[in-house]
Amino acid sequence: TNRALYIKKYKNENKVALVIGNCNYSSFAKLKNSCNDANDIRDNLQNLGFRVYFLKNGSKKEMKQKIKTFTNALKNGGVGMFYYAGHGIEVDNKNYLIPLNADISEKPDVEDEAVSVNWIIDRMEYAKNRLNIVVLDACRNNPFKRGADGLAPMSNAKGTLVAYATASGESASDNISEEN
Numbered sequence: 504t505n506r507a508l509y510i511k512k513y514k515n516e517n518k519v520a521l522v523i524g525n526c527n528y529s530s531f532a533k534l535k536n537s538c539n540d541a542n543d544i545r546d547n548l549q550n551l552g553f554r555v556y557f558l559k560n561g562s563k564k565e566m567k568q569k570i571k572t573f574t575n576a577l578k579n580g581g582v583g584m585f586y587y588a589g590h591g592i593e594v595d596n597k598n599y600l601i602p603l604n605a606d607i608s609e610k611p612d613v614e615d616e617a618v619s620v621n622w623i624i625d626r627m628e629y630a631k632n633r634l635n636i637v638v639l640d641a642c643r644n645n646p647f648k649r650g651a652d653g654l655a656p657m658s659n660a661k662g663t664l665v666a667y668a669t670a671s672g673e674s675a676s677d678n679i680s681e682e683n
Contacts (some may be wrong), residue, residue, distance in 0.1 A: 516633070517581030518553040520545075521573035525589030525603050527560050537588035540640060544586050553584065563602040566618050570626060577630035584636040586624060589639030597621060600641065624663060635663040 525542025526534040538559055552559070554576070558569045564672050570585075577583040590601035594610060600615035607616050620639065627635040 509584075517579045518548075519556075519573060519576045519579075519581065519585075520548045520550070520553040521558075521588065522548065522554045522571055522586045523558045523561055523566060523569065523589065523600075524587075524603065525552040526558055528590065528601070528603055530547065530602060530604075530606055531590050534589060537640070540588045544588075546585075546604045548593065563616065563618060566600070566602050570618070570623055574623075574626040574630050575663065576599045577627060577632045577635075580632050582634045582636070583627050583630065583632055584638070585627065586638045586640065587615075588640040591620075591639060600639075624665070628663060631648070637663060637665045639665070 519624055522541050522545045524538040526536075526538035528534070541559065545555050548555050554574075556569055556573045558565060561569065573583070573585070592599050592601060592613060592649075594613045597625050598620040599613055600623075601617050601619060605616040620637070624635075624637060627637070642660070
């Protein structure tokens with residue numbers, strides 16, 4: 504009976520998601536699957552009752568604006584889910600998502616050209632909703648470092664679950680397009 508009460512309590516809870524899929528990069532390898540994956544996740548979340556904000560092939564400005572709109576909607580409480588499919592990078596133990604128009608040729612370019620995952624999580628935590636889920640389905644590496652690829656492990660903010668496409672220190676493959 505406790506489970507039934509729990510289900511009843513959260514059945515009509517506010518559920519908001521932001522899904523971003525970047526695939527048609529100009530300065531990075533084009534990705535075959537990330538936009539299709541984002542479409543599928545968007546559709547599944549809508550079927551589960553989430554209000555879904557969606558961005559496909561976003562610039563940094565577009566990504567940050569969607570993130571702000573999404574995190575403002577979280578202030579109504581409930582569950583927030585952020586899903587990203589595209590290129591990601593780890594630099595100095597910080598994770599970044601690569602916008603479509605990013606021009607990154609040197610390590611100092613990353614902070615200016617990419618979107619910080621910490622910034623996204625900080626905005627989600629600031630909303631003070633009950634639960635946040637962050638899924639980073641990123642083909643990722645760090646061209647500025649020798650050794651293991653992959654995104655850096657993160658300390659989760661209170662009430663936040665972070666999931667990666669693969670283990671920390673490993674890179675995920677998207678069957679990168681032959682076009683680029």
